[in-house]
Amino acid sequence: MRIVRLANFVTSHTGGLRTALRNLGEGYQRAGHEAVLIVPGRERSDTMTSQGRVITLPSSPLPRTGGYRVMAGRRELTRLLDELEPDRIEVSDRATLRWTGGWARQRGVGSMMVSHESLAGLLGVWGMPKRDALADRLNLRTAENFDTIVCTTAFAAAEFRRLGVPNLVEVPLGVDLDEFHPSRADAAVRSRYARPGELLVVFCSRLSAAKRPELAVDAIAALRNAKVPAVLVLAGDGTRRTALAYRAARLPVRFAGHIADRAAVAALLASADVVVAPGPVETFGLAALEALACGTPVVVNESSALPEVIGDAGVAVAGTPEAFADGVRELMERPEPVRRAVARDRAEAFSWEQAVDGFLRAHGLAADTAAAGLAITRQRPAAVLRPAVPQTGLGLTTGGGAG
Incomplete structure (x- = not known):
């Protein structure tokens, strides 16, 4: 089967979405399918990669978004889709590419939308009035x-469930358990940012309003005020960089910028x-899962999807500096071998093999469900469906009732 995937808002700095696209594409290729990815870029290109064919269409950057680009020309994209003649399309942008569902239906092509964000949550971050009704x-x-419609967590699926959407599927993402491993710890890396006896806290994400990096900075201030010798590394870049530099002027905060080398990450x-993930609208949080795979516990915002991802391998707290500071202290009270072992164990419940299998089954390209250890349950609007694998806290569920 030829699966053509479309995504906007993809740049060299978009860690989570870029990682998911790459791993899913590689999995489709291994499963014997032909994967094609179409994304925006500076100029046209067409290359073969490990994730299949990647086509870049020239697109203008969106102002004040940190370099994001959008394929806005429907005529060009329609012509390209017609030329590619896909068997299935998989779309990762429900804002500007929703129209491609109509294109697929007119041509008898199967279609899938992957919801990588909470629309109601993002509208709230942007200060939109009546956000729930609009969403x-x-x-x-x-x-x-x-x-x-594919969502990666129950949190992400909730805004579709409350509408009684009958074509909803939940499939958790995965993590590269070899690339992200406790053995990657490096004394030289640690000494670059923290002196002996200091507590090294890391924020690894875009420096954008939705990720709430200022909350990480303020949590360090709260820890320092409580005489905890904590230092913070902000690994990422974005529109909030300058404002954060002013905010952190008198604090031990290091700006590492965007780190392109995944081994370095x-x-x-x-x-x-400890890693902190303060974003209130995270719908999966790959960076947090990668931290767990490295044996590092995470403090997350209780308003996001991350509590269901991290389980007992971290703590979920309210979105305040004091709460995040308390969360860091709580984790540090656990013996280091215990907290690191629990983090790694939790990450091992997720794999890209399971994610690929789930996505292919959502496409109707069923693999051996027993091999994935997941169950599929058809939605009945009045039903309450639970994950099929209790130990992960995340299963594959087609549909789901309210709640």
């Missing part, structure tokens, strides 16, 4: 335009004492 209207249109995560 409901847009989500209903998305569900009507596509054969299948793994070394930083594995060398940290």
Whole structure:
């Protein structure tokens, strides 16, 4: 089968989405399918990669978004889709690419929309009035335009569930358990950012409003005020960089910038004492899962999807500096061998093999469900469906009732 995937808002700095696209594409290729990815970029390109064919269409950057680009020309993209003649399309942008569901339906092509964010949550971050009503209207249109809606957590699926959407599937993402491993810890990396006796805290994400990096900075201030010798590394870049520099002027905060080398990211995560993920609208949080795979516990925002991802390998707290500071202290009270072993054990419940299998089954390209250890349950609007694998806290569920 030829699976053509489309995604906007993909740059060299978009860690989570870029990682998911790459690993899913590689998995489709291994499963014997032909994967094609179409993304925006500076100029046109067409290359073969480990994740299949990658086509870049020239697109203009969106102002004040940190370099994001969007394929806005429907005519060019329609012509390209017609030329590619896909058997299935998989879309990772329900804002500007929702129209492709109609294109697929007109041509008898199977379609799937992957919801990588909470629309209601993002509208709230942007200060939109009546966000729930607007999100409901847009989500209903998305569900009507596509054969299948895929969400990676129950948190992400909740805004579709409350609408009784019948074509909803939950599939958790995965983590590279070899690339992200406790053995990646590096004393030289740690000494670059923290002196002996200091507590190394890492924030690894875009420096954007939705990720709440200022909360990580303020948590360090709270820890220092409580005489905890904590230092913070901000690994990422974005529109909030300058404002954060002013905010952290008198604090031990190091700006590492965007780290393109994944081995270097793994070394930083594995060398940290604690990773913080303060974003309130995270719908999966690959960086947090990568930290766990490195044996490093995580403090997360209780308003996000991350509590269901991290389980007991971290702590979920309210979105305040004091709460995050308390969360860091709570984790540090656990013996280091215990907290690191629990973190790694939790990450091992997730794999890209399971994620690929789940996505292929959502496409109707069923692999051996027993091999994935997951169950599929058809939605009945009045039913309450639970994950099929209790130890992960995340299963593969087609549909789901309210709750």
